[in-house]
Amino acid sequence: MVSELNTSQVLRRYWQKSGLEALKKVLGDGEVAKKVFNELPLDSYTPGAMITEGRKMLKEKSLRELLPEPINPPEMIDVVREMAIAYLSRGPEGVGKVLMKIRSDDIKTRAAVYAFIQAFSLQKYSSWSYSPEEIGYAQGLERVIKEVVTEDPKKHMEGLKRLWKETGSTRELKFRERS
Secondary structure (H helix, E strand, O other), X not given: OXXXXXXXXXXXXXXXXXXXXXXHHHHOOHHHHHXXXXXXXXXXXXXXXXXXXXXXXXXXXXXXXXXXOEOOOOHHHHHHHHHHHHHHHHOHHHHHHHHHHOOOOOHHHHHHHHHHHHHOOOHHHOOOOOOHXXXXXXXXXXXXXXXXXXXOHHHHHHHHHHHHHHOOOOOOOOEOOOO
16 A cells, blocks of 8 residues: 555655644745745646745845835836846746736837847747837836846935936826835
């Protein structure tokens, strides 16, 4: 009987009973641990991979709490902020996941995405094609994009404001107060 069990089956029995508590202890955040435990099946993820993903989720959560959040941001600012958080918490693959979700025809948004991809050499993570107008509009934005991708709240906010102005807006970008 024992010879018919494989490692995965033995681990599954233990994991169903104690996995959530183990994740809570290792990650130190019950909410993230529960999300990892419920969303990542043991059939596809090892406990080590679950912990790695949990740490990425914790980093993302921390960045969302730390970095200033624009009030009613224009699409371009929202997309660049999401790409910055993804890059800081998950690396290039995280940006690739954000790119797969974006559906925009807005020239400013597409130009900013192009500038982001160029600034961090992420061409292999994007399947988008860009018009000459979008590429032209993106010229010079790479430097500003790099200012946005930081864990420093003040620099991040100033970078987003500068990006908004560099793309021709005269409207002020406002941010939520942090308590």
